[in-house]
Amino acid sequence: MTAFARSLRESFELLGERPGRMGLLRQAAFARFAELGLPTTQEEDWKYTNLASLAKIQFEPAADAKLPTIEQLDRLAEGPAGDGGVRLVFVDGRHRPELSSRVAGAGGAFIGSLRAALAERPELVERELARHADYQHDALTALNTAFIEDGVFIHVPAREVLSAPIHLLFVSTAQGKPTLSQPRNLIVLGVGSQATVIETWAGLSDEVYLTNAVTEVVLGDNARLDHYKLQEEGARAFHIALTQVQHGRDSRFNSHSVALGAALARNDLRALFAGKGSECTLNGLYMATGKQHLDNRTLIDHQSPHCTSRELYKGVLDGQSRGVFSGRVLVRHGAQKTDASQTNKNLLLSDEALVDTKPQLEIFADDVKCAHGAAVGQLDEDALFYLRSRGIGQDAAKSLLTYAFASEMVNLIPLAPLRTRVRELVTSRLPDWEKLKEVA
Amino acid sequence: MTTPTAPMLRIKDLQVKVRDSDKEILRGIDLEVGAGEVHAIMGPNGSGKSTLAQVLAGRETFQVTKGEVLYEGKDLLALSPEERAVAGIFMAFQYPVEIPGVGNLYFLRTALNALRKRRGEEELDAMDFLALAKEKMKLVAMDPSFTGRSVNEGFSGGEKKRNEIFQMAVLDPKLAILDETDSGLDIDALRTVASGVNSLRSKDRAMIVITHYQRLLDYIVPDRVHVMSNGRIVRSGDRELALELEQKGYALVEPAVRQEAAR
Numbered sequence: 001m002t003a004f005a006r007s008l009r010e011s012f013e014l015l016g017e018r019p020g021r022m023g024l025l026r027q028a029a030f031a032r033f034a035e036l037g038l039p040t041t042q043e044e045d046w047k048y049t050n051l052a053s054l055a056k057i058q059f060e061p062a063a064d065a066k067l068p069t070i071e072q073l074d075r076l077a078e079g080p081a082g083d084g085g086v087r088l089v090f091v092d093g094r095h096r097p098e099l100s101s102r103v104a105g106a107g108g109a110f111i112g113s114l115r116a117a118l119a120e121r122p123e124l125v126e127r128e129l130a131r132h133a134d135y136q137h138d139a140l141t142a143l144n145t146a147f148i149e150d151g152v153f154i155h156v157p158a159r160e161v162l163s164a165p166i167h168l169l170f171v172s173t174a175q176g177k178p179t180l181s182q183p184r185n186l187i188v189l190g191v192g193s194q195a196t197v198i199e200t201w202a203g204l205s206d207e208v209y210l211t212n213a214v215t216e217v218v219l220g221d222n223a224r225l226d227h228y229k230l231q232e233e234g235a236r237a238f239h240i241a242l243t244q245v246q247h248g249r250d251s252r253f254n255s256h257s258v259a260l261g262a263a264l265a266r267n268d269l270r271a272l273f274a275g276k277g278s279e280c281t282l283n284g285l286y287m288a289t290g291k292q293h294l295d296n297r298t299l300i301d302h303q304s305p306h307c308t309s310r311e312l313y314k315g316v317l318d319g320q321s322r323g324v325f326s327g328r329v330l331v332r333h334g335a336q337k338t339d340a341s342q343t344n345k346n347l348l349l350s351d352e353a354l355v356d357t358k359p360q361l362e363i364f365a366d367d368v369k370c371a372h373g374a375a376v377g378q379l380d381e382d383a384l385f386y387l388r389s390r391g392i393g394q395d396a397a398k399s400l401l402t403y404a405f406a407s408e409m410v411n412l413i414p415l416a417p418l419r420t421r422v423r424e425l426v427t428s429r430l431p432d433w434e435k436l437k438e439v440a
Numbered sequence: 441m442t443t444p445t446a447p448m449l450r451i452k453d454l455q456v457k458v459r460d461s462d463k464e465i466l467r468g469i470d471l472e473v474g475a476g477e478v479h480a481i482m483g484p485n486g487s488g489k490s491t492l493a494q495v496l497a498g499r500e501t502f503q504v505t506k507g508e509v510l511y512e513g514k515d516l517l518a519l520s521p522e523e524r525a526v527a528g529i530f531m532a533f534q535y536p537v538e539i540p541g542v543g544n545l546y547f548l549r550t551a552l553n554a555l556r557k558r559r560g561e562e563e564l565d566a567m568d569f570l571a572l573a574k575e576k577m578k579l580v581a582m583d584p585s586f587t588g589r590s591v592n593e594g595f596s597g598g599e600k601k602r603n604e605i606f607q608m609a610v611l612d613p614k615l616a617i618l619d620e621t622d623s624g625l626d627i628d629a630l631r632t633v634a635s636g637v638n639s640l641r642s643k644d645r646a647m648i649v650i651t652h653y654q655r656l657l658d659y660i661v662p663d664r665v666h667v668m669s670n671g672r673i674v675r676s677g678d679r680e681l682a683l684e685l686e687q688k689g690y691a692l693v694e695p696a697v698r699q700e701a702a703r
Contacts, residue, residue, distance in 0.1 A: 381501075386537040389497050390551035390607065391525035391558070400550075404541030404590075436550055 004038060007058040011180075012146060021126055022118065022148065029135045029145035036139035048324040048356040049266055049295040054238055059180035059210055062092030065173045068204055073099060076202050076232075077167050077421075086111055087167040092174075093181030093211075094150050110155040111166055114184055117153035124155055129186050132216045132272075133244040140240050144182045144214040151183040151213075154197065158190035158220065165196040165226075165415065172202070172234065174209035185215040189223035191248070196226040198418060201241075203234025203261065213241040219251035221275060226254045228418060232425065233262035235290075242268040249275025249304070256413050257313075258422055259286040259294050260429070270299040273307040273335075284313035285409035285422075287429060288321035288353075295324035300342075302335040302365075309339075314409050315346040316402060317353035328360040329372065335365045342372040347405045349379065349398070392435075399430035446513060447472040448646045449496075449615060454507035456488075456495055465491045467671035468507070473615070476643040480657055480682065481650045483668035484690045489650045490534055492668075493619040496648075497531035498524050511615065525551075526558040528614030532604035532621050539591035544603070545573060547591050548610055555611060576609035580636035598629035605636040616640070617648045622656040634659030654686040667693050 001009075012030050017023060038055050039046040073089060088111070089099035095113035103111045110117060110124070117125045135142040152168050170183055189195060201211060211233065219225060225245075233239045239262040245253050259265055271280045286294040300309045315323040325344040346355045357374040379401050387397035406426050413419040427433045449472065456466035465488050473479050483489050495502050496509065498521030509516040511527065519527065539547070553563040564572065577584065580602040592600050601621050608616055618637065622630055637660050641647070649660055657665070657679065665682045667675040667690075674693050675681060685692055 380537070382535075383537045383539050385497075385499055385521060386533065386539070387547075387551075388521035389525060389531055389533075390548075390611065391522050391555040392551055393522050393554065394520070396554070397522075400542060400547075401539070404539060407541045435554065 002038060002055040003058045004055045005034070007060065008143065009034070011059075011061050015147075025130055026146050026148060029130075029142045032135055033139050033142035033146055036142060039139055045297070045326075048322075048326070049264070049293065054210065054264070057178050057208065057210075059178050062172070062174065062179040062181050062209070065091045065094070066175065067091055067096065067099065068171050068173065070099070072204060073169055073171070076169055076171070076200050085164045085167055087169065088112070088152055090151070090168070090170045090183055092172055092179065093170070093183045095152070108157045109160055109162060110153060112153060113150055114148070114153040114186060115150040117155075125153060125186065128188055128216065128218050130216075132218065132246045133214050133242055138242070140212055141214055141242055144184055144212050147182045148184045149182075151185040152187070153185070154187045154195065156189045156193040156195050159192045160190065161194040162196070165198050168197065168199045170199065170201045170211070170213070171204055172209050172211060172237065174203070174205045174207040174234075176207065178208040178210070180210045180212065182212045185213070186218075187215065187225065188218045189220055189225055191220040192222045193220065194224045196415070198228040198230070198415075200230045200232070201239060201261075202232045203237050205234050206236055207234070208236045208238075209234070210238040211240065215241070215243045217243065217245040217253070219245065219247050219253060221248040222250045223248065224252040224254075226414075227256070228413070228415070229255070229257045229267075230422065230425070231257075231259040231261055231265060231267065233265065235261075235263060237262045239265040239267075241266070242270070245269075245271040245280070247271060247273045247275060247278040247280070247307075250277040251275070252278065253280040255280070255282045256409075257282070257284040257296070258409075258425070259284070259296065260425055262292065262294070264293045266295040266297065268297045270301065271309070272301040273304045276304040276306045278304070279308040280310070282309070282311040282313070283409055283412050285315075285406060285426075286313070286323055287316040287406065287426065288323055289318040289429065290321060291319065292321045293324075294321070296326070297324070298327045300329045300340065302329070302331040302338045302340065305334065305336045305338070307335065307338055309341070311342040312409070313344045314406060315344070315355055316349065316406055317346065317355055318349040320350070320352045322353070323355040324357075325355070325374070326358045326360075327372075328362070329370065331361075331363040331365050331368055331370065333364040336367040338365060338368040338370065340368070340370045344374040345405075346376045347379070347402065348376060349402065393432060396432040396435045399433050400436050402430055403427060403436070447474040448512060449473040450510040452508050452510075454492075454495070454509060455505045456491060456502050457505055459501055459503040465502070465671055466495070469671075469673060471666065471673065473646045473648060475614075475646055477664065478641065478647045478649060478660065478662045479664045479666060480660075480662035481648060481666045481668055481673075482652070482654070482682065482685060483693075485652070487668040488671040489668050490619055493531055493534075493617045493648070493650055496617055497521060497529065522554070525611070526555055529617070530608050530611055530613035530615070531617040531619060532601070532608055534619040534623065536592045536595075536600040536604055538593045538595075540593050542591050544589055544591050545570075545587040548573065548607055551607075552610055573610060576606055579609050579639050580605045581632050582606050597624040598626065601625060601629070601633055602636070605633055605640075609636065609640055614644065615646045615648070617650070619650050620652060621649075622651055622653060630656065631659060654682050657682045669693050
C-alpha cells in the first residue's frame, strides 16, 4: 500500500461509523477506492499525468486552519463581497460562516454548506448527491465520496432566477505538514431556473497540500448555469477536481475554466445530455510555467438528440511545464442532429515545454454535424520581428503576442469584474507587461 | 542635390547569407544615402532587394558575413531591431504581419511611447496620441474604422500598405525603407500611398524605396536610382535610369550581370 493510501485509511477510520444512507455510501466509496488504488500512467485516462509523486506523500486532514483575512479574500475575489453577490468561503474544505455572506432565504433558494444542508434538508440533498459523479470507476471521485463532509450546496427552485453571482472561495492554508481537503459540492437548478457560480481555488501557502474536489451539477429542464472556475492553487499544491454536469432537456451550461496555479492539476469536466435540446459551452485557458503540470480532461456525452456543444481550450506553456488536453466528444446512437465542435490550441514558449493534446470524437449517429481540431505552435517569428522593428523590446513583444493568443479566452468571459481580474492574473505572468498595459 | 560630407547611411561591401545555410544573397553592396535624399532600388525578383531592406531593419534570419553598415557614423549591425527603431530606422514591410488580438492603434501607441521613452522624451497620453493619429491618418486617407481592428487583421493588401505608411507618419523615422510598398496596389491606392510618402519627404529624412516596378517612380520621384542584380548593385544613376529601364526592361542590366558572372 502506498503512503498515500495508508494515510487515507487512517483518516477514514478516524471518522468512525456514520448512520443511514450517507454512512453506507461512504463505506462503499472507500472500499471502491481501496480496490482501485491511485491511478497509474498505465490507465488510458491517466496516460499523461503521473501521480507517483502524490502516492509517496502521507496526507493529514487539514485542522486548526489559520483563517484568511477579509482583505486576503477580497484580493482573491474580483472585488469586495456584498456588491449584490453572495460569497461563501471554505477554508481547507470547511465552510466558514464567519467569513461568508449571510444568505437570506428569500425566494426559497438554498445557498449554504453541504454540512448544514445534510443536517437540515437531507431529503433535498440525498436525492442527487453522489448519483452523478461516478465513484465506481474513478478512484479519486471514490475517495472524495468516502470523505463527504462539507462543501457547497446550492438549490434553486423552479423558475427562480438568481441574477447576482454566487462566489465560492476555496482557500487552502496548509502549514508544516501535507494536508488534504476534499470539498464536495452539489448545485441543483430547478426547472427554468438560472444561476451564476464563480469558483476560486487558491492557496495561501507554499506548502504541499492536496485538494481533491468533486462538484455535481444537476440542471432541470430549461435551466441555465453560468459556471466559472479559477484555479490559482499554491506553487507546491496538487489540485484534482471533477465537475460532473447532468443536463435536463433544453438546459444550458456555460463553463469558463482558467487554470494557472498548482504544481500538478487535473481538471476533469464532464457534461451529459440526458434530455434533448440542450447546449453546453466549455471554454478553457491553462497557463503553466516552471515545472507545472496542468491536465484538462473533458467529456461531452451526447446521449440525446438536438443538443449542441462548443468547446475551445487554449494552453500557454513556458519553462519546463507540461500541459495536457484530452477532450472526448461522444455522440451516442440516436443522438441525431447533434452539433458539436471542439478545438484545442497550444502555444509553446520554450523548447522544454511540452503539451499532449488528444481531441477525440466518437460518433455513433448518422445525422450530425461535428468538427474538431488541435494545434500546437510557437510564437510567430514574423510577428515578433514586426513588433520589434517598431521599437517594442523583445520580451515585451513576446508578452504582447502571448497575450494576444490568450486574450480570446479572457474576452469570452461576459462578467466584466471577473474578466478584469482574469486579465490581471494572465498579464501578471508576462515579462515586461508594464510597458504594454494599455494594449489590453 | 548636394551630398553631405558624412552620409546618414553608408553601406560598404555588405555580404549576407541565409543564417544556417550556405545560400549567399548579397554579394557586396556599396551604397551611401544622405539626409533628405530618396534612393530607389530596383531589380528583378531574387536580386536581393528585400534582403537588403530586412538586413537594415535587423532581421535575424540573415547573417552578415562581410562588410559594414554605418548609420549616423555608428555600427548599425550591432543594434537589435528595437534599438534600430529607437535610432530612427523604419521599414515598411512588403508583407505586413497580421496580429489578431492586438488593436491597431493601441499597438502603434505602445510602439511610439516605447521609442519616446528610450529617447528620453515624454510619453503621449491617450488623448494626445489620438489627435496625432487622426492627423496622420488623413495623409493616407485611412478609414477611421481601421483603428479599432486588430493589427492588419482582415485588411486588404492596399489597406495593409496604407497602414504601413500611417505607422511611418506617426513614428516619424529619420531613415525610412519602403520594401515594395507599391506591389499589389491598384492605381488609386498607389496614388494615395505615394502622396502620403511624398508628404513625409523632408531635408532631415532619408528614404530607400525598393520597388519592382518603375511605375512607382512616376509618383515618388527619386534622387538616385540603383539597379540590383544577383546580390549586387549593377547600375546607379539619376531618374533617367528608371525611365531607361522602363523602356528596355531588366535586359538593360543583363550585360552587366553577364560581366559580373564572367569575372
